[in-house]
Amino acid sequence: MRTLRTLSQSTLGLIVCLAVGGLCGVFAEPVGQFAYFIGQLYLSVVNMAAIPLLVVATFFGLRQVIALPKPRTRVGTIVALALGLVVVSAIVGTLMGVLIMPGEHLSAAAHAHLGELVLKSASDAEEVRVTLFDHGGSSGEATPGVLSIADIFPDNFYRALAEGRSLGILTGTLLFGMAFAALSREKTKMLSNVFEGVYRSLETIIAHANLLIPVLVLGVAANLTSHTQSATLDAMSGLLLCFAVSIIVLSAVAIGTIAARAGQPFLRVLGSLKAPLLIGLTSGSATAPIPHTIEAMSERLGFSRGVVELVVPFGSVFVRAGSALYYTLATVFVANLYERPLGPGEIVVICAASVIAAFVSAGQNGVATVGYTGLVLSLLNLPVEAAGILLVTVDLMCEGPRNVLSLLSVCMVIALVSAGLPSERVAAVDARGAVELNPVLRFTFTRGQLVLAAGCVVMVASLIVVMGIGVGSR
Structure with missing residues (x-):
């Protein structure tokens, strides 16, 4: 158990697992597939705990944030x-994407290879059109939509929970959570204790499941090397490079902002966030x-525990900055692949639609x-078919960086x-794990002072005994 915990939080150990997985995909495919199967079981356990953790953490976090100064302004600022x-x-x-233009200067062989993949997938499927809202109607006449009013405002909250509709769950949870937070603590004391126990139990489930991350990394690497064609990766290298550069730049800005607000050096903040960043990068789960x-932001970096416990579970599902970045670059890549010119109007459409798609995809992971x-x-x-065949081939490599950017956001x-609320901040933990406290009063005694103090205590006790004997004899 200790070995798995150390390996799951070790950068070098995960790199070794990645290399071993790549070799297994080439020379020992059955071993790699078994590791991939175990990794999928891990993801199932994590996803199983995700929705109830979101619900309970929202209740619990709202109660704590309501108790902080200016709660309405605080919640509004968080959302904004x-x-x-x-x-x-x-x-x-x-x-x-507009500056680097991935997919524009492909060689004839790479362009032909990607076109062959798209045509091969489209030959077995009908034309697909996707709209934002579902307009209803018969299945044969209506254009399928990714979002409907029932997804946002469900008429049955339990059905939304059972079907995993994240936006509907959010609506019901926020309404109930605000009503719950508005009640007095005496009325909700028992329910708060239940929420606390459920919250910590779900955290424990996820923390123990994360011990299987090395197995997941090995399995994913094996699956990639055994099923991905090198020609496809070469043809889409422009998209991958542009995506990686964008992730690095935005992540550096985010860590720098956190370091400035926490009042700690950049590298120390990066070290404090090492464990969650590694897990987000390798697990494929947000x-x-x-x-x-939660541990890193509250105990190590010293931010408000109430704000942390509200924003982290909520934001891990709905703050999908990495997905928005991914959707914009993927769209620009497909547009360049089909030689579709992008004017100012199209650029605005890509930005707006990618933001909407990022929020609509809340609660979804993987392909x-x-x-x-x-x-x-x-x-x-x-053509929507281009997304289905081209992006699936590289999605496993992009999912981890997407999660990292969303987590840092x-x-x-x-x-x-x-930050900037001294009454809410806890003591920051230094690099050695010791708590940094500003000493207010310090008691230090020499050996002679201790002997004198002990003599005074004995003398006072003797006087009390003598006085007691005298009073009793009278």
Whole structure:
């Protein structure tokens, strides 16, 4: 158990697992497939705990934030910053795509290879169009939509929970959570204790499940090397490079902002966030780093525990800055692949549609998020089939960096909202793990002073005994 815990939080250990997985994919495919199967079981356990953790953490976090100064302003600021960071990520992704133009200068062989993949997938499927809202009607006549009014405002909250509709769950949770937080603590004391126990239990489940991350890394590496063609990776290298550069730039800005608000050096903040960043990068799940992120942001970096416990679970599902960046770059890549010119109007459409697609895809992980790229492509009259076949081949490599950027965006929201509040900050933990406290009063005694103090205590005790004897004899 200790070995797995150390390995799951070790950068070098995960790199070794990645290399071993790549070798297994080439020379020992059955071993790699077994590790991939175990990794999928791990993701199932994490996703199983994700929705109840979101619900309970929202209740619990709202109660704590309501008790802080200016709670309405605080919650409004959190929502505005979360939306703003997703929009900024979409703008940066679009601008990076327009400047670098991935997919524009492909060789004839690479262009022919990608075209063959798209045609091969489209030959077995009918034309697909995706719209934002479901307009209803018969299944044969209606254009399928990725979002409906029932997804946002469900008429049955339990059905939304059972079907995993994240937006509907959010609506019901916020309404109930605000009503719960408005009640007095005497009326909700028992329910608060239940929420606390459930919250900590779900955190424990995810923390123990994260011990299987090395196995997941090995399995994913084996699966990639055994199923991905090198020609496809070469043809899409421009998209991957542009995506990696954008992630690095935005992540550095986010860590720098957190360091400035926490009043700590850049490298120390990076070290404090090492565990959640590694888990988010390698697990493929946005909810797996939740326990480690809460610990890092509150106990190590000293931000408000109430704000942290509200924003981290909520933001891990709905602050999808990495997805917004990914959707913009993928759309620009497909547009260049089909030689579709992008004017100012199309650039605005890509930004807006990518932000909407990022929020609509809340609660989705893995290749399920690729389908939401079709929403942006449809608005530009580009073939949705291109997203289905081209992006799936590289999605496993992009999922981890997407999670890292989204996680850092959540931490940045926390830093901007809760920093500068001395009454809410806890003592920061230094690099050695000791708590840094400003000494107010310090008691130090020499050996002679201790002997004198002990003599005084004995003398006072003797006088009390003598007085007691005298009073009793009278």
